[in-house]
Amino acid sequence: MxxxxxxxxxxxxxxxxxxxxxxxxxxQNTPQDYVEYKGEVLNSNNEDVIMNAHLSVNESNISTVTNSEGKFSLKVPKGIAPATVNISYLGYQSKNLPLSYFKSKGTIIYLDPVVExxxxxxxxxxxxxxxxxxxxxxxxxxxxxxxxxxxxxxxxxxxxxxxxxxxxxxxxxxxxxxxxxxxxxxxxxxxxxxxxxxxxxxxxxxxxxxxxxxxxxxxxxxxxxxxxxxxxxxxxxxxxxxxxxxxxxxxxxxxxxxxxxxxxxxxxxxxxxxxxxxxxxxxxxxxxxxxxxxxxxxxxxxxxxxxxxxxxxxxxxxxxxxxxxxxxxxxxxxxxxxxxxxxxxxxxxxxxxxxxxxxxxxxxxxxxxxxxxxxxxxxxxxxxxxxxxxxxxxxxxxxxxxxxxxxxxxxxxxxxxxxx
Structure with missing residues (x-):
């Protein structure tokens, strides 16, 4: 066929x-050996949500994606060395933010559309x-x-x-x-x-x-x-x-x-x-x-x-x-x-x-x-x-x-x- x-x-x-x-x-329950950060990724021009944006901890293999409302949950091990997180999505300028920027809830990240x-x-x-x-x-x-x-x-x-x-x-x-x-x-x-x-x-x-x-x-x-x-x-x-x-x-x-x-x-x-x-x-x-x-x-x-x-x-x-x-x-x-x-x-x-x-x-x-x-x-x-x-x-x-x-x-x- x-x-x-x-x-x-x-x-x-x-x-x-x-x-x-x-x-x-x-x-399988695990000990609380991690820190969880929550927030959302938005378009800087109009504050529209960006779904399926990719967040990854640099120099590691840890990553996650935003849902259909632009929201994310990112868990990283406790005691991780000072780290940065890369946020990217097709058609937008990628951004690197220090882990210290992230909060347990309410983190807001803006990405700029590509205009070049x-x-x-x-x-x-x-x-x-x-x-x-x-x-x-x-x-x-x-x-x-x-x-x-x-x-x-x-x-x-x-x-x-x-x-x-x-x-x-x-x-x-x-x-x-x-x-x-x-x-x-x-x-x-x-x-x-x-x-x-x-x-x-x-x-x-x-x-x-x-x-x-x-x-x-x-x-x-x-x-x-x-x-x-x-x-x-x-x-x-x-x-x-x-x-x-x-x-x-x-x-x-x-x-x-x-x-x-x-x-x-x-x-x-x-x-x-x-x-x-x-x-x-x-x-x-x-x-x-x-x-x-x-x-x-x-x-x-x-x-x-x-x-x-x-x-x-x-x-x-x-x-x-x-x-x-x-x-x-x-x-x-x-x-x-x-x-x-x-x-x-x-x-x-x-x-x-x-x-x-x-x-x-x-x-x-x-x-x-x-x-x-x-x-x-x-x-x-x-x-x-x-x-x-x-x-x-x-x-x-x-x-x-x-x-x-x-x-x-x-x-x-x-x-x-x-x-x-």
Whole structure:
């Protein structure tokens, strides 16, 4: 089948059934050996929030990202040497602030939009957009992490019906990342997890995202390029240069692309490529799902009789970060909007499934061969249900997480009240 690997991209099977999963919780409390700082990142011109801004402690691997309201939570070890924190986001001037600037809550950080006109000679020296993308893929072994790496990451998965959140899963995981020149798939080890759901608002249906954290890991275009570009010649795709931009004082080519073969669900999107190293810095991907039958076969694994279920929007984002001259997977996000049509109901239901993963720390693997245990996840995993996890104040310990959105916080409280 044409573009078969793209069709199973991210193993995004939506499992729809009547039976909730068994409760499960994995928790490890840690001593208070860290300091937590909270705040928000804003646009200096209009004070608009900046979502998915990256905060990293310089000369360390500690990092986090802002949520959809621009808020962040950053945890650093006690006694860390006088440190600075780098704050960056695409299209804004990066900023370095001393750790002493940060407060336990209420820290405000302003980023200035980039206003510099980028030099055409400097930015467009690549000339051919398709050739640039080909070079980007060919150089991945040189530009990205080239040794086995253990990454600590925070994963969140939420399901909302209309404007109401009805299910929320969160987990701290360890990603056993292989070198980018290695074509082998990677492992994910579960460290902590929690989930809660209001099944009444799911119309007695439990929507469960099969794949869990693997959904966001497999968005790593540079590690799994064949999931996106199914022909190494790239002749089946159309590439064009768009207006350039920059991040962290680095010039970026902006290349739009789309698949020329539109028989099946097909990808289109934008690649942000470092002008100096030809490395992918960010990618925004969309899948055209106008072919409803094919899209249903791709995403819907099982459904009750008397229903039609199909996706109407599919979007993916991924960010890479650089340290010591090498780029690494830093953050990814997947958003899917589904329609559920009931045979005997006048109105349909719409569900939005969001999943995101942020790498918060990493280190070289200490063992040549990873020993798998019961905490290693299957690629077909469905995050398990849990009620008590949200009440455990020490649940996450020193792990950096994405600051919860207000809407999600409210949803947690309402879900808990309904369950109790």
């Amino acid at each position: 044409k573009n078969f690997k793209s069709l199973i991209f991210l193993f995004m099977g939506l499992l729809i059934s009547y039976t909730p999963l068994n409760a499960k919780i994995i928790s 006109e980028l030099s055409e000679v400097k930015v467009y020296k690549a000339g051919d957009a398709r050739k640039l993308v080909y070079t980007m893929l060919e150089n991945r072994g040189d530009n990205y992490i080239n040794r086995p790496t253990e990454m600590t990451a925070f994963y969140r998965e939420s399901i909302s019906k209309g404007n109401r959140n009805v299910s929320l899963s969160e987990a701290v995981v360890k990603i056993h990342k292989k070198p980018y020149s290695d074509y082998g798939e990677e492992d994910i080890e579960l460290v902590k997890a929690r989930k809660t759901a209001d099944y009444d608002r799911l119309d007695t249906l439990a929507l469960k995202l099969r794949g869990g954290p693997f959904n966001t890991l497999f968005i790593d275009v540079m590690k799994y390029p064949d999931y996106l570009f199914y022909e190494r010649s790239l002749d089946n795709y159309e590439f064009n240069f768009e207006e350039p931009t920059q991040i962290d004082n680095r010039y970026l080519y902006v290349v739009s692309f789309k698949d020329r073969n539109k028989e099946m669900p097909w990808f289109f999107g934008t690649l942000f490529i470092d002008a100096e190293t030809q490395s992918l810095v960010r990618a925004k991907l969309n899948m055209n799902v106008d072919n409803r039958r094919a899209a249903t076969n791709m995403f819907v694994n099982k459904k009750p009789g008397g229903t039609k279920v199909y996706p109407i929007e599919v979007m993916y984002d991924i960010d890479y970060h650089q340290q010591d001259g090498r780029w690494y997977f830093g953050y990814s996000n997947a958003k899917l909007l589904f329609v559920v049509n009931w045979k005997r109901k006048l109105f349909n239901s719409r569900y939005q499934v969001n999943s995101e993963m942020a790498v918060t720390n990493w280190r070289p693997e200490t063992e040549d061969r990873i020993k798998r245990n019961e905490n290693f996840l299957s690629k077909r995993v469905v995050m398990a249900d849990d009620i008590s996890g949200f009440t455990d104040l020490q649940f996450w310990g020193s792990n950096n997480i994405i600051e919860p959105d207000k809407s999600i916080q409210n949803a947690i409280e309402k879900i808990q009240r309904n369950i109790q």
